[in-house]
Amino acid sequence: MALLNDQDTAFLRKRFAEEVVSDVRLVFFAPSAGGLALPGEEWEMTEYTRKILKEVEGLSDRVVLEEHSLATEEELAAQYGISRSPATAIVGSQDYGVRYYGMPAGYEFVTLIDLVIDVSKGRAPVSDATREALAALPGDAHLQVFVTPT
Amino acid sequence: MRADIVEASEFPELARRYNIYAVPKTVINETGEIVGALPEPDFVQALVAAVSPPAPPAPPAAG
Numbered sequence: 001m002a003l004l005n006d007q008d009t010a011f012l013r014k015r016f017a018e019e020v021v022s023d024v025r026l027v028f029f030a031p032s033a034g035g036l037a038l039p040g041e042e043w044e045m046t047e048y049t050r051k052i053l054k055e056v057e058g059l060s061d062r063v064v065l066e067e068h069s070l071a072t073e074e075e076l077a078a079q080y081g082i083s084r085s086p087a088t089a090i091v092g093s094q095d096y097g098v099r100y101y102g103m104p105a106g107y108e109f110v111t112l113i114d115l116v117i118d119v120s121k122g123r124a125p126v127s128d129a130t131r132e133a134l135a136a137l138p139g140d141a142h143l144q145v146f147v148t149p150t
Numbered sequence: 151m152r153a154d155i156v157e158a159s160e161f162p163e164l165a166r167r168y169n170i171y172a173v174p175k176t177v178i179n180e181t182g183e184i185v186g187a188l189p190e191p192d193f194v195q196a197l198v199a200a201v202s203p204p205a206p207p208a209p210p211a212a213g
Binding site: 086098099101115144 | 157159173177180201
């Protein structure tokens with residue numbers, strides 16, 4: 001059964017058609033290769049994440065889902081700086097370092113949609129003052145934003 | 151700059167490591183933190199402070 005209902009799908013298709021301006025890859029790392037994991041809580045969350053990403057891929061020809069396994073493709077995961085799963089790198093014409101760890105459910109689904117749009121534009125929707133301040137940062141910054149689905 | 155969004159309940163060991171008791175909470179370079187959703191200018195200010203090297207200690211008072 002689809003996770004998104006017809007109304008949401010139609011709305012998101014339209015939004016993506018208008019706002020996803022270049023190709024975006026959803027590079028998904030599951031904990032293990034498909035089918036090898038024993039069903040359990042972690043397995044369910046991974047499958048749910050995979051399903052959500054699959055449906056997001058279906059919203060636009062510009063969005064492509066790549067499915068990988070952290071267990072068997074550690075080297076590739078390392079190239080994306082990923083050592084935990086389920087993890088999704090949201091990659092546009094460049095890798096802007098945007099990662100989503102866990103299941104983008106509930107309110108966080110909107111976060112995923114917005115990230116796809118921003119990455120396609122290669123530009124975050126922030127003010128010029130913010131842009132200047134970030135360009136002048138004295139060092140590298142690694143942000144980990146902790147969220148819950150509700 | 152890298153930005154990770156982490157679903158706290160799915161990564162309890164990270165939530166423990168960074169003392170996540172409320173969300174959203176943003177951890178910057180392991181030690182800096184911003185709790186709650188701040189207006190953009192305030193968030194940027196906190197981010198700059200977290201990334202900037204600490205100010206040198208004040209010189210000892212004369213005398």
